[in-house]
Amino acid sequence: xxxxxxxxxxxxxxxxxAVENISQEIHSGEFFTLLGPSGCGKxxxxxxxxGLELQDSGQIILEGEDITALPAIKRQINTVFxxxxxxxxxxxxxxxxxxxxxxxxxxxxxxxxxxxTLEMLELGQMTQRFPHQLSGGQNQRVALARALVNExxxxxxxxxxxxxxxxxxxxxxxxxxxxxxxxxxTFILVTHDQDxxxxxxDRIAVMKEGKIVQFGTPMEVYDSPKNKFVAExxxxxxIIEGSxxxxxxxxxxxxxELEKPPAxxxxxxxxxxxxxxxxxxxxxxxxxxxxxxxxxxxGNNLDIGLSPGPLRVRTSTYQQVKMGDTLxxxxxxxxxxxxxx
Amino acid sequence: MNKxxxxxxxxxxxxxxxxxxxxxxxxxxxxLILFLVLPGLILILVSFASRGVYGELVWEFGLDNYKRLLxxxxxxxxxxxxxxxxxxxxxAVVTTVLSVILSYPLCFYIARKPERTRYLWLTIVxxxxxxxxxxxxxxxxxxxxPEMPLAKLAAFLKFIDPGMPLxxxxxxxxxxxxxxxxxxxxxxxxxxxxRLDWTLVEAAQxxxxxxxxxxxxxxxxxxxPGLSVGIxxxxxxxxxxxxxxxxxxxxxxxxxxxxxxxxxxxxRDWAFGAAIxxxxxxxxxxxxxxxxxxxxxIDLL
Numbered sequence: 001x002x003x004x005x006x007x008x009x010x011x012x013x014x015x016x017x018a019v020e021n022i023s024q025e026i027h028s029g030e031f032f033t034l035l036g037p038s039g040c041g042k043x044x045x046x047x048x049x050x051g052l053e054l055q056d057s058g059q060i061i062l063e064g065e066d067i068t069a070l071p072a073i074k075r076q077i078n079t080v081f082x083x084x085x086x087x088x089x090x091x092x093x094x095x096x097x098x099x100x101x102x103x104x105x106x107x108x109x110x111x112x113x114x115x116x117t118l119e120m121l122e123l124g125q126m127t128q129r130f131p132h133q134l135s136g137g138q139n140q141r142v143a144l145a146r147a148l149v150n151e152x153x154x155x156x157x158x159x160x161x162x163x164x165x166x167x168x169x170x171x172x173x174x175x176x177x178x179x180x181x182x183x184x185x186t187f188i189l190v191t192h193d194q195d196x197x198x199x200x201x202d203r204i205a206v207m208k209e210g211k212i213v214q215f216g217t218p219m220e221v222y223d224s225p226k227n228k229f230v231a232e233x234x235x236x237x238x239i240i241e242g243s244x245x246x247x248x249x250x251x252x253x254x255x256x257e258l259e260k261p262p263a264x265x266x267x268x269x270x271x272x273x274x275x276x277x278x279x280x281x282x283x284x285x286x287x288x289x290x291x292x293x294x295x296x297x298x299g300n301n302l303d304i305g306l307s308p309g310p311l312r313v314r315t316s317t318y319q320q321v322k323m324g325d326t327l328x329x330x331x332x333x334x335x336x337x338x339x340x341x
Numbered sequence: 342m343n344k345x346x347x348x349x350x351x352x353x354x355x356x357x358x359x360x361x362x363x364x365x366x367x368x369x370x371x372x373l374i375l376f377l378v379l380p381g382l383i384l385i386l387v388s389f390a391s392r393g394v395y396g397e398l399v400w401e402f403g404l405d406n407y408k409r410l411l412x413x414x415x416x417x418x419x420x421x422x423x424x425x426x427x428x429x430x431x432x433a434v435v436t437t438v439l440s441v442i443l444s445y446p447l448c449f450y451i452a453r454k455p456e457r458t459r460y461l462w463l464t465i466v467x468x469x470x471x472x473x474x475x476x477x478x479x480x481x482x483x484x485x486x487p488e489m490p491l492a493k494l495a496a497f498l499k500f501i502d503p504g505m506p507l508x509x510x511x512x513x514x515x516x517x518x519x520x521x522x523x524x525x526x527x528x529x530x531x532x533x534x535x536r537l538d539w540t541l542v543e544a545a546q547x548x549x550x551x552x553x554x555x556x557x558x559x560x561x562x563x564x565x566p567g568l569s570v571g572i573x574x575x576x577x578x579x580x581x582x583x584x585x586x587x588x589x590x591x592x593x594x595x596x597x598x599x600x601x602x603x604x605x606x607x608x609r610d611w612a613f614g615a616a617i618x619x620x621x622x623x624x625x626x627x628x629x630x631x632x633x634x635x636x637x638x639i640d641l642l
Binding site: 050051052071072073077078079081083085086087088089090098099102103146147150 | 538540541543544545546547548549550551554558559562
């Protein structure tokens with residue numbers, strides 16, 4: 001049995017159920033992301049996998065072996081901490097060598113493995129420096145090297161990019177993804193940043209109030225959100241409420257055709273701002289008229305606010321749109337995601 | 342000098358700034374020069390003078406006092422004073438080490454208390470300071486008296502004869518010294534332990550570290566600033582301590598503090614007393630130098 005299985009994990013702090021009956025399988029070699037707002041229990045879950053927090057009930061199975069009762073020092077799992085938690089009095093080489101030295105790996109082998117790992121993460125020149133002499137991005141890579149050098153069965157990353165500035169973060173996300181694919185190792189990332197989750201993950205589990213509300217590939221989660229929470233947490237979404245009868249979705253904005261009839265009579269659909277098309281003439285179906293109330297120029301796109309709604313539409317900047325214009329919008333049936341929960 | 346500049350937000354001229362500095366600095370400097378630097382220099386001078394017949398200072402300079410301190414007397418070489426100096430160093434070091442060993446668990450315990458009761462616990466550690474040192478030392482007489490459980494236990498275990506008190510003895514000196522100096526180590530250490538970043542401990546656990554490695558790499562480096570202050574605050578005064586060894590050690594456990602006090606008191610040999618003081622000072626500085634060299638990253642002295 002490969003990979004990691006979580007079976008019925010529960011954790012309560014006082015009256016707060018931090019993690020509620022989570023069962024999840026994480027495949028070997030995949031980049032799995034726990035995504036959710038702060039306080040949703042994602043970090044608690046990660047810490048339980050690391051052995052830094054004890055679950056109230058449930059089992060953790062790693063490659064077929066029950067590790068539920070093993071302490072952190074006996075789990076072949078390493079963590080990149082949010083604050084990196086590098087040892088300030090040790091230089092970069094010794095920081096990375098720490099785990100190997102703890103396990104009494106012979107000196108020459110420590111030397112070889114540490115150097116190879118530092119080389120891989122382009123830190124070869126930094127071995128003699130100390131953490132306080134390095135930039136945030138470099139320290140982040142040191143933390144990564146310190147965990148990876150131990151060749152863990154699973155690498156845990158606890159919001160490792162939260163301390164980096166936006167531009168560097170975007171770059172590191174891509175690097176992290178490439179690194180994981182090159183190594184073919186299992187990575188579990190915790191983040192509240194939906195962009196980050198979409199960029200790096202093979203699969204995403206969206207968490208809310210201690211539960212996994214949806215999981216799937218980035219495309220599944222983004223394109224077919226199950227409920228309002230997921231639709232709004234990942235990117236932005238126009239949520240339209242209404243009732244379905246006589247083969248049509250009746251809303252305040254008008255009548256819409258859906259791709260297939262939903263399971264409910266009253267409910268919601270979500271449509272992403274970039275999926276709404278603007279046209280000069282009335283579209284064949286699902287067209288509504290709306291007035292421009294706000295225009296935000298974002299460089300690579302135009303973010304338009306319209307009423308009634310309020311609706312948000314994202315479009316290319318070559319669109320000629322002025323405040324107060326009345327536009328035809330097309331909400332195509334296949335772009336409307338039915339929210340089932 | 343009269344050019345305007347901005348000094349941490351204040352618009353001022355250089356001349357004014359210097360004037361202001363001198364105004365605030367001068368009293369303190371004068372105090373230090375009058376009551377520390379000058380007496381220190383006089384002490385050095387006196388240590389080379391000699392004793393008159395009636396115990397008065399005679400301004401005849403020589404190295405006799407230092408020769409005597411090093412053990413060269415009329416009857417050949419007897420290093421009694423060197424023993425006393427080294428014994429003082431030993432007492433100070435042992436007191437410091439034991440205080441550190443006792444302080445760590447104490448500080449961890451207090452740091453884990455909820456904030457409401459934490460300061461109550463700290464107050465309990467500090468309360469002994471509110472009592473006079475001599476009274477505190479005398480109270481040990483009571484605790485170590487023959488009728489009390491400690492002495493009875495010691496007699497039962499055949500460490501002392503029945504009906505004898507546990508003082509004066511080396512044991513009593515250490516008891517008194519540690520109770521005296523424990524707060525000096527515990528308080529600065531606590532301030533470091535309170536701010537301990539436990540993530541480093543978790544990181545060490547995550548990286549398979551043994552308990553020894555966790556302490557050495559995750560706890561000790563973080564608590565070193567407080568620990569250093571504590572060690573220096575204990576080691577230096579403990580070397581010259583005389584009330585505790587005088588009362589609890591008596592003649593059986595003479596330390597350099599008592600020796601110096603004797604010279605200035607009953608022996609009326611100020612010149613020799615000054616020389617011993619110099620010896621103690623050299624020893625203290627040398628110990629701190631060794632300590633600093635072992636801990637290069639501490640910039641305390």
